Amino acid sequence: MHKSEVDLERRKALKAGGGIGLLGLLVAAGLIRPGIASAASNRAAFEAKTMDEALNALGVVISENSLAIQLGAPEVAENGAVVPITVESTLSRTEQICILVNKNPTILAANFLVPEGTEGFITTRIRMAETSSVIALVKANGKFYRASREVKVTAGGC
Amino acid sequence: MSNPTKMRAAVVDGITELKVMMQHEMENGRRKDEAGNLVPAWYITDVKVQHANRTILEAQFGTSVSKNPYLVFHFRGGKVGDKITLSWTDNRGESRSDDVAIS
Known part of the structure; x- marks a missing residue:
């Protein structure tokens, strides 16, 4: 040649x-994962049917378990249509909080973008189809951390 | 027509707690009506909360958020009398915006 x-x-x-x-x-x-590149328009993450798909779409490469995240959820939810969830992160510069339900038809329930001046704290209510682990995913200083908890559902609400 | 978002905001020691209940069916697209037909998905996809021309929270919802979405969060910098505006958009493109004054 x-x-x-x-x-x-x-x-x-x-x-x-x-x-x-x-x-x-x-x-x-x-x-970097495609999710990071388009954090503002991550509707795809809400279509995800598996945890891997959801994490991929959110741009999560790895996430560490963190004791700085408190995930409040009932041990037993009698009504799966209304399950109260509280996520509190004491990680400095918490910028994003996601709530995921492993066994729901779509994994990602909600994604919160937390600007500076707003605390790393969210309470909301979600639907759960069946007994499942609930995962709080928190992005702080550009890194993802997680906390999870098993919630028993007696009557599914999906 | 959508119904107004119920909001309550109170400031204690410089931290404002905002409690919100949006009024929306949040149909997940998997429920059947009495005739056995699937009710199409109809849910809030995007929420934005603003105070003093600044965004204090942005949220994106999927179909797993309960009917009449409920939120509580805390932010710094609010004073009694300040206006907080919450706007949402749903997957049909409908939207609405409501205000509350901090007490």
Whole structure:
């Protein structure tokens, strides 16, 4: 192969890479997940039917269990249509709180973006189809942390 | 027509607690009516809460949020009399916006 041909191949590769853009390359390289790239429009995460899909769509690469997250949920929920959930994070700069239900038809229940000045605290009410673990996923300082809890559901509400 | 969001905001020691109940059916698309027909999904997808031209909370909901979504959260910087505005949009593109004054 002549030097000029090698150059041409190289140029093609560069051109292809340029087309994808830096963001695409970072995604391809696994440095960031697509979810991070489009945090504002992550409706796809709400369609997720499995925990892996949901975490992927949210851009969660890894999440550590954290004792700084308190997840309040009833041990037994008699009415799955209204299950009170409280998430409290004492992690500094808590910027996002997600509530996920492992065995619901769609995993992600709610996603909260917490600006500075607002505390890492949310109370809400969710539906649960059956007994399942509930997961609070908290993003603080760019990293994800989690806490989970099993909630027994006597009458499903989905 | 949608019904107004019920809100209560109170400030104690510089921290405002906002309690919210939006009024919405939050149909998850899996429920059947008496005739056995699926009721189409109809639910709030996006919520934004603002105070003094600043967003104090943004939320995105899926179909697992209960009917008449309920929220409680806390923020700093609110004073008695300040206005808080909550707006939501649902998956049909309907939206509404309601205010409450901090007491």
